[in-house]
Amino acid sequence: MADLVYQRVISSLKEKIDANVYPDMRLPDERSLAEQYDVSRSSIKRALSNMSEQGIIFKKRGSGTFVNPLYLKQDSYFNYSGSNLGITDSFKSNGQKPGIKVLDFDVIRPDKDMQDNLFLQASEFVYSFKRLRLLDDKPFMIERGYIPIKLAPELTEEIASDSIFNYVESELGKEVNKTYLAISAAPSDEEGKKLLNLKSNEPLGIMEGIFFLNDGTPFEFSTMKLHYKYFKYDSFVDLDNH
Amino acid sequence: MADLVYQRVISSLKEKIDANVYPDMRLPDERSLAEQYDVSRSSIKRALSNMSEQGIIFKKRGSGTFVNPLYLKQDSYFNYSGSNLGITDSFKSNGQKPGIKVLDFDVIRPDKDMQDNLFLQASEFVYSFKRLRLLDDKPFMIERGYIPIKLAPELTEEIASDSIFNYVESELGKEVNKTYLAISAAPSDEEGKKLLNLKSNEPLGIMEGIFFLNDGTPFEFSTMKLHYKYFKYDSFVDLDNH
DNA sequence: CAGTGGTCTAGACCACCAC
DNA sequence: TGGTGGTCTAGACCACTGC
Incomplete structure (x- = not known):
């Protein structure tokens, strides 16, 4: 895990912050850190930049680098992007017992959109479930997923009734570690009323997106319709860089 | 803004992507780009890495760099990929004319939650608007905002009818550059039906969050209720970083 | 094997802040 | 003015892909 320089630095600095090694909330300057850890300043910068994106620290040009006071308060506000819910197969269940019921499971030809989304040729097939x-x-969510058969040739309905991403990790040696999500809301449709017991004034939360493997391959295109009471998405956004 | 090398590269590549200069969705390799733009590979990497975080492209080690197909289809109001506006006072308007109507504007004592959210003592006051x-x-959105008076002592209803964040930047010399958002959905309430012309089966998109200044100070707590047709949020999530 | 992105280094110079 | 973070360079070497 920590075989990368900047990741080692991140882990170490986090530990020190948690252990209150910097009671004045100020970290050593980058050049000193580079010397302390015996790595280049670039690596220190990479570590700090990463931590800044996570909301752990703030950098002030000309002044120094400081711990974010809210990070220390361990509020629920630092559950980083989407970790609250719904990004992986394993939904955070808050002690509740999760279950999956497969409603259909087929192999189909992808239409043009799906070919684009999953970077496929017209001749390639996808699982649709x-x-x-x-x-x-x-029940709290209806999910329609599409996975290229070449990426998971042994996928079965049984696997789909458990965690597909766990299967990918343990059996295929790959990992799903990125996702691009488009989030919206809509009035409940017939399916939602029937399967999620929604009243007609109660909405659906919609999450639609592509899941990527760690080598960058688009692995799954998924449309998730959630009961609105279970629909909550946390996001920590850096408005710079844009 | 475009006086930085990596930002120039980003702008240029975005334009090319939008102009469909890469119909096979594949960008030139990093070394070629460095040569084309006459900059170092590090700067190209920085540009591409930034674009990857924004969900515009994704990189496949050993294979190349590719355009995210969902990026080309996106039409969000709250994307922080396609513009430098993002989730600030200035919503991406797609050519439509934005307007703001201030419905109320007061100074109040924050309750316990608000004190926590904005890092305040019980004795400190906040604007509520x-x-x-x-x-x-x-009308597409109702917004309830809270800002500590000590952070913007001269705030007025007139400023609030324009862009508060622009005011902070131009008059106070600070910048709002980070936000934590919790996103959800709910059935339309009375206010939503009345002010946003929602039917009773039509939902609200909810965005609640804290906006931070560049020194890490929590600046505003805001609850935004959106007409569901204007509610779309794009997010690119790295599942590793926790 | 050649080509691709990933990591890391060492150092130059710039922009900003506080004293 | 000295110290800080920000940008950028040039290049080495590694890890993975696909022929």
């Missing part, structure tokens, strides 16, 4: 997800036997 | 945002004179 619909799953109902439950917490304590109560 | 409600704003209706419009596009081409059509």
Whole structure:
């Protein structure tokens, strides 16, 4: 895990921050850190830049680098982007028992859009499946997923009734570690009313996106319709860089 | 803004992507780009890395760099990929004329939650204001905001009817550059039906969050209720960083 | 094997801040 | 003015892909 220089630095600095090694909330300057860790300043910068994106520290040009006081308060506000819910197969369940019911499972030809989304040729096939997800036997999400068969040739309905991403990790030696999500809301549709027990004034939360493997390959295109009470998405956004 | 090398590269590459200069969705390799732009490979890497974080492209080690197909289709109001506006006072308006109507404007004592959110003592006051945002004179969002008076002592209703963040930047010499957002959805309430012309089966998109200054100070706590048709949020998530 | 992106280094110079 | 973070360079070497 920590075989990369900047990751080692991040881990170490986090530990020190947590252990209150910097009671004045100020970190040593970058050049000193480079010397302390015996690495280049560039690597220190990479580590600090990463931590800044995570909201752990703030950098002030000309002044120094400081710990974000809210980070120390360990509020629920630093659950970094999307970690609250729904990004992976394993939804954070808050002690509730998660379940999955596969509603259909087929192999189809992708249409043009799907070919674009998953970087496929017209001749390649994809799995298409619909799953109902439950917490304590109560349905909260309908999911339609598409996965190229070449990326998971042995995928079965049984695997889909468990965690597909865990399967990818343990059996295929790959990892799903990035996702591009488009988030929106819509009035409940027939399916939502029927499967999620929504009243007609109660909405659906919609998450649509592509999941990527760690080598950058688009692995799954997924449309998730959530019961609005289970729909919450946290995001920490850096407005610079844009 | 475009006086920085990597920002020039980003702008240029974005334009080329939008102009479909790469119909096979593949960008030139980093070394070629460095040569083309007559900059170092490090600067190209910085530009591409930034674009990758924004979800515009994704990189495949050993294979190349590719355009994210979902980026080309996006039409979000809250994307922080396509513009330098992002989730600030200035919503991306797609050519529509934005407007702001201040519905109320007061100074109040923060309750316990607000004290925590804005890092305040019980004795400190905050501005509380409600704003209706419009596009081409059509209301699309109701916003309730709270700002500590000590952070913007001269704030007025008139400033609030324009861009508060622009005021902070130009008059106070600070910058709002980070935000934590919690995103959800809810059935339309009375206010939403009345001010946003929602039918009772049509939902609200909810964005609640804290905006930070560049020194890490929490500047504003805001609750935004959006007409669901204007509610779309794009997010590119790295599942590793935790 | 050639080509691609990933990591890391060493150092130059710039922009900003506080004294 | 001295110290800080920000930008940029030039290049070495590694890890992975695909023929």
